Amino acid sequence: MCVHGMRVYGLTSIRVYCFLPCSSSSFSLSIGGHRSQGNFWLTFDAGCLPVDSDFELQDPEAPLRLSVKGQPSQKQYNVFVYGSLLPDLHNHWLISNAEFLGYHKTQPNFDMFSLGQFPAVCGGGHTAISGALYRVNRATRDKLDLLEQHPTWYRREKVELLTNRPTLAWMYLMSREEPEIKGSWVKSVPSGDWFTYFTARQANALGHHLNANSELHALNSDG
Numbered sequence: 001m002c003v004h005g006m007r008v009y010g011l012t013s014i015r016v017y018c019f020l021p022c023s024s025s026s027f028s029l030s031i032g033g034h035r036s037q038g039n040f041w042l043t044f045d046a047g048c049l050p051v052d053s054d055f056e057l058q059d060p061e062a063p064l065r066l067s068v069k070g071q072p073s074q075k076q077y078n079v080f081v082y083g084s085l086l087p088d089l090h091n092h093w094l095i096s097n098a099e100f101l102g103y104h105k106t107q108p109n110f111d112m113f114s115l116g117q118f119p120a121v122c123g124g125g126h127t128a129i130s131g132a133l134y135r136v137n138r139a140t141r142d143k144l145d146l147l148e149q150h151p152t153w154y155r156r157e158k159v160e161l162l163t164n165r166p167t168l169a170w171m172y173l174m175s176r177e178e179p180e181i182k183g184s185w186v187k188s189v190p191s192g193d194w195f196t197y198f199t200a201r202q203a204n205a206l207g208h209h210l211n212a213n214s215e216l217h218a219l220n221s222d223g
Contacts, residue, residue, distance in 0.1 A: 078169035082131030101133040112189040120174040
């Protein structure tokens with residue numbers, strides 16, 4: 001955001017109201033006037049921006065210029081992931097540069113289902129969901145919203161995690177009314193631990209594949 005070049009004449013004082021997102025240290029406010037002997041400026045960083053402050057102008061005829069410069073606030077968000085975004089799984093690259101805050105579990109208020117290559121979690125159950133907590137910026141959260149098709153498929157909701165102190169985080173949940181949840185091929189994951197469930201299933205599938213190849217090789221050798 002950059003607003004500049006606003007000039008006002010005939011003022012003897014100005015009152016400044018704090019209207020900037022002061023949680024961001026990247027914003028500053030400058031007030032100044034052009035006088036015959038040079039320019040003068042009063043500058044305040046966002047962290048110490050005065051509220052309802054008065055400034056007297058020595059020369060009422062001097063033009064006044066207000067300048068606001070800065071970048072959008074980089075607010076951070078806690079996001080709890082439990083499926084394909086986990087380390088070593090196929091969508092982890094979307095969150096790999098975020099700050100990792102540890103592995104945790106939710107309160108036992110959910111149910112987990114396998115939709116094939118990724119899970120869905122629904123509220124109203126009795127299972128604690130295992131996953132990883134990350135701190136992400138707005139751009140990363142927007143990418144996750146796009147991946148999860150929030151709010152039309154999964155919905156991003158605040159949940160409480162089982163940690164040493166009360167911790168809230170965003171988590172992507174699916175409604176029990178979604179057709180995917182009602183499919184006969186959907187399997188429950190009673191443990192609530194997708195990583196263990198998925199990697200064990202992959203290892204089992206690989207074992208069956210290797211056994212089949214061994215049997216085929218033995219059959220060809222006999223022939």
